[in-house]
Amino acid sequence: MSGAYPRRVVITGIGVTAPGGVGVKSFWNTLSGGHTATRRITFFDPSPFRSQVAAEVDFDAELLGLSAQEIRRMDRAAQFAVVTARDAVADSGLEFTALDPHRTGVTIGSAVGATMGLDQEYRTVSDSGRLDLVDHTYAVPHLYNHLVPSSFAAEVAWAVGAEGPATVVSTGCTSGLDAVGYAADLIREGSADVMVAGATDAPISPITVACFDAIKATTPRNDDPEHASRPFDGTRNGFVLGEGAAVFVLEELGSARRRGAHVYAEIAGYATRSNAFHMTGLRPDGREMAEAIRVALDEARLDPEAVDYVNAHGSGTKQNDRHETAAFKRSLGEHAYAVPVSSIKSMVGHSLGAIGAIEIAASTLAMEHGVVPPTANLHTPDPECDLDYVPVTAREWPTDAVLSVGSGFGGFQSAMVLARPDRRNA
């Protein structure tokens, strides 16, 4: 890591809760099969809304081991985080009870926190919006945990027995990348040895759907929910809201090797930049995302040509996909035309802060399987999006290094390079 931090950070455990099926295996089946998990919203009657489709997770918290008390006090996003963190810990094979709890930390990304819980509790205390002075006698005891979503990090830490640095990272739609990047830095600088890091969001609530309706960010393609998420396609007209979580166990490379852990990938480089332009708008040139990519590659000591696969943000809005395509060309040069680029949001939707972590999982699994997931629903070319987006069908493709990027409200642009630890550096 360019000399400043000699410690290298690797992923040794993965947990995923995503639309299409809970668990890493069903997640990979969805992606590698090119299956879409988008559908007409079932959580509430979506008919008053402009956009009526979403990628929902079929999630049974009780079946997945949460107690009645945990289910009561936790927002759905917190439940995702806890279940997914437990899966990651189990997958890592690391004996957490044998760790120094103060050297084990938690970083959870979330863009919108407990929005489902807040929406629901607001209706109760306000008598469906009738009261300005909402009624505290109807408030549930855990309402404070919805107000301040750092409760998510505390819940995960309690579930895994961590007592080191814990926080929620909340940078909108780059939260997942930024949370994992933040956690990796804590290991690199020596503040922690093991981090449980990832991101969660469960935003499919009336308020979230309404606020994206208001700016026409989500698709109105309500007549064809299965094919509504169309990144890079000429007919794309907005993203499809999703939900879910991905959580990882991160360790220092040397100690992971000493215990004989399965090392999925190294977090070889990470950077975030801001466009300082607009809270929701993007300048078409992609300059700030390109800078984040350049710095992340530099940190990984990799040339652009070493990138075997680009896991795109690919939200399916007109402006995002054009912006991102420009950023790839600006940062990767000619290699942008040669490297496969795809967006899994075409299949699992856009789960706001969670998706960055879910995309790290997808990137890592692409390396693991030597298969690049496709961009589903990509049939109509867009002259402004002229890269190889791996349309419709997954591709067998040996992959040693992946670039995963995110872009979001607030102007945040983040990039992460995941690579095999034994790759050859430039």
Next chain:
Amino acid sequence: MSATGVRAAVTGLGVVAPNGLGTETYWTATRKGISGIGRITRFVPDQYPAQLAGEIDGFDAAEHLPGRLLPQTDRMTQLALVAADWAFQDAAVRPEDLPGFEMGVITASSSGGFAFGQRELQALWSKGSRYVSAYQSFAWFYAVNSGQISIRNGMRGPSGVVVSDQAGGLDAIAQARRQLRKGTRLVMAGAVDASICPWGWVAQMASNRLSVGRDPERAYLPFDDAAAGHVPGEGGALLVMEDLEQARARGARIYGEVAGYGATLDPRPGSGRPPGLRKAVELALADAGASPGDIDVVFADAAALPDLDRIETETITAVFGARAVPVTAPKTMTGRLYSGAAPLDLAAAFLAMRDEVIPPSVGVTPSPGHDLDLVVDRERPAPVRSALVLARGHGGFNSAAVVRAV
């Protein structure tokens, strides 16, 4: 932590506090023990058990910000944008003079633009989804202050947002120092929080930590036998942080440096394991290369709940000895400002260094059960070279920072 030679200097302060808008106004009031706590005026609090808050009076966003920003921002963002402007002015930095990629913004948040959120939730549920504002998607979320500050000031470098309840303000400062170490030239860091609206109030009351006292002078009494919860407030501080060498090279006035930081989370409730505050303090001291004897004052978290006060006293006496270091809680004059509280305490610590004086805690009669040298009611003249700032959040978050003169 000192893997690189970069030291994190603080060169500018922007303060928005209930007892003073602007750094010097706040500091003058704080030295004199003037409190900003009073009965809530933002809404009629009669029906609620808790009725006191630290509200910022006399803030008219239109005096400070362009009109187009007003409809798209919550009050806490307006306060934050102004605090950032003031911090830049105080640092004598014009952001337009620096390359955008060399400046970042890292803030903490607790609840985002919650008053904005209440208005839009009400529009949704009383009128319908078409009445939800086009600004809702970004006016209430936790990242809004970092985003808006970066846009207003052309800051394109590494930015971020952390949420760790009241401890988050220190976590943001630590993340800013991390980015300075990685080579960013300047980071605006800290937090400004506000959720004094009925919906935010009801959510805060659910924590069972709010004082239901009616007398502003007797409502928030940490380390007092009468401690029975805190008074919430709004505001906070933003700090301009720079690489010390570069700050010196440009001839900047330097308040001091962020020398040490440590963070822990308390164990799961019922685990029987000890709380983590002491460990956080030890980590911060070690990170600063400081021994307890180097610390001239402790800015306490001051929860004003018997159990949490006891843990804080035990931590301070275990690390420093009984009554071995002056302890103060100027937040007794502002209320607890959520993630804004710790950055405001950092600002107070730097001003205490500058003026060689420890600001008081007000209204508190220290309980004999707390073996602390609590600075009460009157400021105490004392040379301050190093200070320890403590911040704890709901859920067991513990953060500690050591700041010192350079």
